[in-house]
Amino acid sequence: MRLNPDHFWTYSEWLFEKNALRDGAILSVTLALLGFVIGYIVSVLKYGPSEGFLRVSQIIGQLFTVDLPKLSFRRIYAMAKLAVKESIRKKILVLIGIFIVAMMFAGWYLDPDADSPARLYLVFVLTATNYLVILLGLFISCFSIPADIKNRTIYTITTKPVRPLELFLGRVLGFTAIGTLVLAIMGLLSYVFVVRGLDHSHELVSIDPTAKSGESTYNNRHRHTFTLNSEGRGTTNEVKGHRHIVTKVGDKVVIGSPIDDLTARIPIYAKGLEFTGRDGEKNEGYNVGYMSEYQKYIEGDSLSRAVWRFEGVRPNLFRDVILYDLTISAFRTYKGDIVTPVGGLIHFRSTDGKVKSEDELFKVKEFQVDRRSVRTKLKGFKQNEEGKDIATDLDFFNDIAANGSFEVVVRCQDRGQYLGMAAADIYLRPADLQFWWNFVKGYISIWLQMFIVICFGVMFSTFLSGPVAIIATVAALVLGFFGFFVDNLVTTTSKGGGPIESLIRLPTQMGSQIEMELGNETLQQVIATADRGILLAVSQLKNAVPNFSQLDTSNFVAYGYNLFGGLLARHLTIAFGYFVLTALVSYFFLKTREMAA
Amino acid sequence: MATSLDQENRPSAHDNDPTQTIVETRNLGKVYRDFWGRKKVQALKSLDLEVRRGEIFGLLGPNGSGKSTTIKLMLGLLFPTQGRVFVFGKEATDVSKNERIGYLPEESYLYKFLNAEETLDFYGRLFDIPADVRRQRIESLIKMVKLEHARRRQLKEYSKGMTRRIGLAQALINQPEFLVLDEPTTGLDPLGTRDMKDLILRLRDEGKTILMCSHQLADVQDVCDRVAILHQGELKELGRVDSLLKIQDLTEIHASGLTDEAKNQIREIIEKSGGKLDRMDNPTTTMEDLFLEIVKESEQRPGRRGGRGGN
Numbered sequence: 090m091r092l093n094p095d096h097f098w099t100y101s102e103w104l105f106e107k108n109a110l111r112d113g114a115i116l117s118v119t120l121a122l123l124g125f126v127i128g129y130i131v132s133v134l135k136y137g138p139s140e141g142f143l144r145v146s147q148i149i150g151q152l153f154t155v156d157l158p159k160l161s162f163r164r165i166y167a168m169a170k171l172a173v174k175e176s177i178r179k180k181i182l183v184l185i186g187i188f189i190v191a192m193m194f195a196g197w198y199l200d201p202d203a204d205s206p207a208r209l210y211l212v213f214v215l216t217a218t219n220y221l222v223i224l225l226g227l228f229i230s231c232f233s234i235p236a237d238i239k240n241r242t243i244y245t246i247t248t249k250p251v252r253p254l255e256l257f258l259g260r261v262l263g264f265t266a267i268g269t270l271v272l273a274i275m276g277l278l279s280y281v282f283v284v285r286g287l288d289h290s291h292e293l294v295s296i297d298p299t300a301k302s303g304e305s306t307y308n309n310r311h312r313h314t315f316t317l318n319s320e321g322r323g324t325t326n327e328v329k330g331h332r333h334i335v336t337k338v339g340d341k342v343v344i345g346s347p348i349d350d351l352t353a354r355i356p357i358y359a360k361g362l363e364f365t366g367r368d369g370e371k372n373e374g375y376n377v378g379y380m381s382e383y384q385k386y387i388e389g390d391s392l393s394r395a396v397w398r399f400e401g402v403r404p405n406l407f408r409d410v411i412l413y414d415l416t417i418s419a420f421r422t423y424k425g426d427i428v429t430p431v432g433g434l435i436h437f438r439s440t441d442g443k444v445k446s447e448d449e450l451f452k453v454k455e456f457q458v459d460r461r462s463v464r465t466k467l468k469g470f471k472q473n474e475e476g477k478d479i480a481t482d483l484d485f486f487n488d489i490a491a492n493g494s495f496e497v498v499v500r501c502q503d504r505g506q507y508l509g510m511a512a513a514d515i516y517l518r519p520a521d522l523q524f525w526w527n528f529v530k531g532y533i534s535i536w537l538q539m540f541i542v543i544c545f546g547v548m549f550s551t552f553l554s555g556p557v558a559i560i561a562t563v564a565a566l567v568l569g570f571f572g573f574f575v576d577n578l579v580t581t582t583s584k585g586g587g588p589i590e591s592l593i594r595l596p597t598q599m600g601s602q603i604e605m606e607l608g609n610e611t612l613q614q615v616i617a618t619a620d621r622g623i624l625l626a627v628s629q630l631k632n633a634v635p636n637f638s639q640l641d642t643s644n645f646v647a648y649g650y651n652l653f654g655g656l657l658a659r660h661l662t663i664a665f666g667y668f669v670l671t672a673l674v675s676y677f678f679l680k681t682r683e684m685a686a
Numbered sequence: 687m688a689t690s691l692d693q694e695n696r697p698s699a700h701d702n703d704p705t706q707t708i709v710e711t712r713n714l715g716k717v718y719r720d721f722w723g724r725k726k727v728q729a730l731k732s733l734d735l736e737v738r739r740g741e742i743f744g745l746l747g748p749n750g751s752g753k754s755t756t757i758k759l760m761l762g763l764l765f766p767t768q769g770r771v772f773v774f775g776k777e778a779t780d781v782s783k784n785e786r787i788g789y790l791p792e793e794s795y796l797y798k799f800l801n802a803e804e805t806l807d808f809y810g811r812l813f814d815i816p817a818d819v820r821r822q823r824i825e826s827l828i829k830m831v832k833l834e835h836a837r838r839r840q841l842k843e844y845s846k847g848m849t850r851r852i853g854l855a856q857a858l859i860n861q862p863e864f865l866v867l868d869e870p871t872t873g874l875d876p877l878g879t880r881d882m883k884d885l886i887l888r889l890r891d892e893g894k895t896i897l898m899c900s901h902q903l904a905d906v907q908d909v910c911d912r913v914a915i916l917h918q919g920e921l922k923e924l925g926r927v928d929s930l931l932k933i934q935d936l937t938e939i940h941a942s943g944l945t946d947e948a949k950n951q952i953r954e955i956i957e958k959s960g961g962k963l964d965r966m967d968n969p970t971t972t973m974e975d976l977f978l979e980i981v982k983e984s985e986q987r988p989g990r991r992g993g994r995g996g997n
């Protein structure tokens with residue numbers, strides 16, 4: 090799993106500095122204007138200009154004067170309850186049966202030889218649940234109102250003092266409740282499935298009494314080795330992403346259940362990564378050509394190095410060791426000795442560079458997380474007045490990371506080889522989060538997607554028939570998935586100006602290469618500003634539909650990273666945005682629709 | 687009681703006390719169109735009528751004459767393509783008017799998977815009625831429509847007559863001032879029909895205003911104070927039932943125990959005084975006569991309004 094820089098944004102950073110609030114506002118205004126214009130055009134075609142205008146303004150006015158103030162929770166609740174009953178009568182809960190069967194089959198087919206069975210299991214349950222509840226949301230939401238219209242039960246609803254928004258809210262609430270129930274059951278089953286599926290034990294094969302090191306039996310297609318300390322305790326080595334705790338009770342050695350396979354690391358990431366070239370000058374890092382723009386490289390046995398800068402790391406998060414994970418890849422310009430991994434050197438230093446720890450050697454573990462640690466009491470060097478490094482004992486948080494900022498420096502040891510790294514490839518690991526809580530957060534993510542699907546499904550079903558509403562909802566999701574195309578479209582139209590400028594260029598046959606000359610500076614500026622505004626508005630329109638690839642957080646859970654609260658809060662905000670959007674669109678259609686036509 | 691707001695929204699000054707008019711349609715018309723906006727059916731043509739407080743108003747007409755369309759326009763389920771409707775002085779699309787209306791649709795469009803209690807509870811909640819009041823009303827309504835024995839059975843198990851009765855109970859859950867009944871007696875057996883009619887009369891006596899439509903002449907004749915007769919979307923007659931059925935230059939004589947001789951004498955007297963004896967036998971249902979006559983007339987000369995009776 091690759092973490093992107095945007096994953097680290099805090100909620101307020103996202104909202105204010107990354108312009109989420111601004112973009113949301115632009116989108117709202119654009120949609121409101123668009124809705125008004127379309128509504129007005131339709132209304133004029135139907136009723137003529139003055140009557141049409143009156144009707145549109147009435148609908149908008151009534152939203153604020155009566156339809157919102159007179160919302161009744163009792164009515165919403167009644168309709169939600171009805172929606173729940175309806176879904177249960179439709180045997181929606183059969184879905185859970187399907188899910189159980191799917192898990193039983195998966196239990197046979199999930200590859201026990203995989204490097205990381207935990208990840209495999211988690212990806213499976215999360216993906217299966219995600220698809221199933223999205224399908225569930227899609228079907229229950231798209232067919233309900235059309236069925237009411239077809240059975241004409243809607244006659245007995247809309248002739249009661251039911252407000253259009255209540256019709257929408259009741260449905261959304263009811264279906265969300267059903268979806269939540271299904272999701273909760275699936276989540277619980279999944280959790281049990283994963284934990285039970287991964288659980289296994291080993292017996293002792295042999296133990297060397299002097300070295301106190303031993304070997305376990307071969308179970309679940311792997312075996313472990315271990316070493317015990319003087320108190321007769323220890324852990325095995327890590328195989329397939331897990332370890333076991335080993336204890337000696339009397340004469341017997343007991344190997345416990347697997348640990349560390351279901352984790353939720355809470356990584357502290359660096360604020361920045363900088364590179365120096367082979368000459369010691371700052372650069373962007375080397376490109377090794379083929380694959381990654383994600384990682385940049387440093388050259389072996391030279392002045393080339395990578396420097397991560399950490400800020401605001403609080404001492405109280407750690408005790409006597411600082412755990413950190415390193416994921417670095419190597420690029421070989423010559424094969425060399427392929428069995429021996431490429432080596433690197435790592436040390437920690439203060440931001441002014443005057444205090445640093447001893448270099449430590451590491452070997453590159455390709456595609457694997459290297460779990461490393463540094464003691465808070467460590468050996469290193471301090472610069473004296475003449476600028477010479479004096480070897481001395483150091484305290485990490487007093488000497489290197491005074492006020493919480495420090496740097497990590499990595500070099501490549503082997504001449505002619507390269508090491509590749511990105512900003513997220515090193516992180517500190519304070520105590521882990523409880524896995525189950527991260528698991529729950531992953532399901533909240535799925536829940537949000539389901540909620541958005543329900544909102545869109547109900548919205549489309551206010552003016553489309555059931556099957557068409559399904560197609561429309563799916564189309565919206567697909568469109569959201571490919572939203573970035575719209576982005577490209579917008580940025581590439583900049584040549585020859587925006588829409589208004591183009592409108593002027595076309596009839597005057599002005600080529601797109603020459604500057605537009607209207608002989609009026611202010612007019613030209615007004616046009617340019619308007620064009621920028623329009624382009625900005627259009628670029629935000631892609632956000633009118635949700636991008637589920639961005640809302641998918643299953644990898645956080647599967648790869649064992651804490652799903653950041655900030656990220657979840659963002660997704661929550663986005664979901665709320667879609668809720669408001671779909672509510673307003675539904676209001677409009679329910680308000681203007683003839684229920685008996 | 688009309689509020690000041692009602693008075694503001696009042697369509698026009700009126701001969702009668704405005705608070706006494708429950709429904710007013712003005713030049714009301716409806717054209718059903720298909721998806722492309724092409725005309726399908728002209729279901730209603732410029733209808734003008736009023737329903738007054740406290741009366742039972744009947745809409746009479748053969749199937750497809752536009753009765754249900756008129757009702758749906760009044761309830762805001764349809765939007766007029768011509769003219770306007772006001773209910774309690776408000777536009778028919780105004781949701782708040784529904785607080786005071788009860789509606790029994792042509793078929794009881796209820797949720798089949800609910801039982802009688804759940805149904806009434808659901809609609810009670812839609813009126814935002816608090817729980818204790820709701821419970822009381824459910825009790826008395828179930829008793830009133832005689833569904834005590836079936837209160838816990840799902841509606842899909844109900845017979846046609848039971849469905850009609852729970853439909854009526856549903857329409858009464860908010861104790862409406864104005865009750866709209868679309869063919870309340872269809873599907874009921876003679877006994878059920880009788881019960882329904884009695885119930886309607888009782889509700890009128892309790893002070894409710896009732897608008898009902900029917901294609902069954904006897905219903906209308908028995909319970910309605912005033913009727914409007916529709917045919918092919920046009921208003922053919924409007925007036926009090928008694929005066930509609932009274933034919934001014936016709937004298938009706940009902941007598942029994944007359945001998946043939948006596949009958950001949952009567953004939954002679956009529957001839958002598960310049961009258962003409964049209965008929966002398968047992969009377970038929972007069973409403974049926976009237977109705978058939980209107981239909982016949984209307985088919986010969988479409989678009990004309992007949993000239994019988996007064997308001």
Ligand SMILES: Nc1ncnc2c1ncn2[C@@H]1O[C@H](COP(=O)(O)OP(=O)(O)O)[C@@H](O)[C@H]1O
Nearest residue numbers: 685686718727729748749750751752753754755
């Ligand atoms: N939803 C509709 N779409 C098209 N035509 C309709 C619709 N509803 C009713 N009609 C037509 O309008 C006319 C009047 O129907 P309706 O008002 O239901 O008659 P009634 O209730 O008097 O039997 C009929 O010709 C009917 O076919």
Ligand SMILES: [Mg+2]
Nearest residue numbers: 753754755792
């Ligand atoms: Mg009808």
